[in-house]
Amino acid sequence: xxxxxxxxxxxxxxxxxxxxxxxxxxxxxxxxxxxxxxxxxxxxxxxxxxxxxxxxxxxxxxxxxxxxxxxxxxxxxxxxxxxxxxxxxxxxxxxxxxxxxxxxxxxxxxxxxx
Amino acid sequence: xxxxxxxxxxxxxxxxxxxxxxxxxxxxxxxxxxxxxxxxxxxxxxxxxxxxxxxxxxxxxxxxxxxxxxxxxxxxxxxxxxxxxxxxxxxxxxxxxxxxxxxxxxxxxxxxx
Numbered sequence: 101x102x103x104x105x106x107x108x109x110x111x112x113x114x115x116x117x118x119x120x121x122x123x124x125x126x127x128x129x130x131x132x133x134x135x136x137x138x139x140x141x142x143x144x145x146x147x148x149x150x151x152x153x154x155x156x157x158x159x160x161x162x163x164x165x166x167x168x169x170x171x172x173x174x175x176x177x178x179x180x181x182x183x184x185x186x187x188x189x190x191x192x193x194x195x196x197x198x199x200x201x202x203x204x205x206x207x208x209x210x211x212x213x214x
Numbered sequence: 215x216x217x218x219x220x221x222x223x224x225x226x227x228x229x230x231x232x233x234x235x236x237x238x239x240x241x242x243x244x245x246x247x248x249x250x251x252x253x254x255x256x257x258x259x260x261x262x263x264x265x266x267x268x269x270x271x272x273x274x275x276x277x278x279x280x281x282x283x284x285x286x287x288x289x290x291x292x293x294x295x296x297x298x299x300x301x302x303x304x305x306x307x308x309x310x311x312x313x314x315x316x317x318x319x320x321x322x323x324x325x326x327x
Binding site for chain 2: 131133135140141142143144145148150158159188190192194196199200201202203204205207208
């Protein structure tokens with residue numbers, strides 16, 4: 101089974117702190133994604149990556165950056181956390197050549213910024 | 215930009231009845247894919263069903279079927295014989311030609327015994 105693992109289920113940080121959210125997948129997927137989920141807004145794409153050291157902005161990249169130094173790992177970085185970044189963050193991966201492009205999700209990281 | 219619309223408010227459905235969740239989409243791509251995911255209260259995202267834009271037949275997976283009307287740009291999910299475990303948030307999503315998925319805002323379904 102595909103497994104996408106997010107390093108922290110729950111985090112509490114203070115405004116201005118640098119925050120790292122880590123995601124690792126074990127199925128050699130080329131594509132990796134970070135989404136943010138908020139009530140009433142669904143899932144919104146922050147960043148995605150098709151390959152190592154490659155990244156592209158999604159719909160809401162402001163205030164975020166990402167890093168993909170290894171194929172299996174995709175990190176989301178909040179350079180200076182703000183209260184409006186309190187949210188659930190979902191990492192996902194997919195296989196480039198798949199018929200469907202189905203996303204496999206991690207369990208999510210719930211971030212609270214105080 | 216792609217857009218997925220799910221407009222129904224929270225829904226209550228009687229156990230063993232069928233429920234239809236509406237989803238409309240907007241895209242200029244010729245090739246795309248449509249998905250439904252389920253998110254129970256535990257938070258994990260569970261893939262339910264997929265429909266490709268060139269698939270002529272509606273997709274089915276067990277109790278789930280996707281009513282695909284391409285000309286109307288709709289991809290409604292039908293859950294037959296609802297079970298208590300079907301209580302969850304349901305998300306419609308569309309994959310573009312670059313394999314990115316855009317999601318709707320979700321439909322909350324509560325199955326009552």
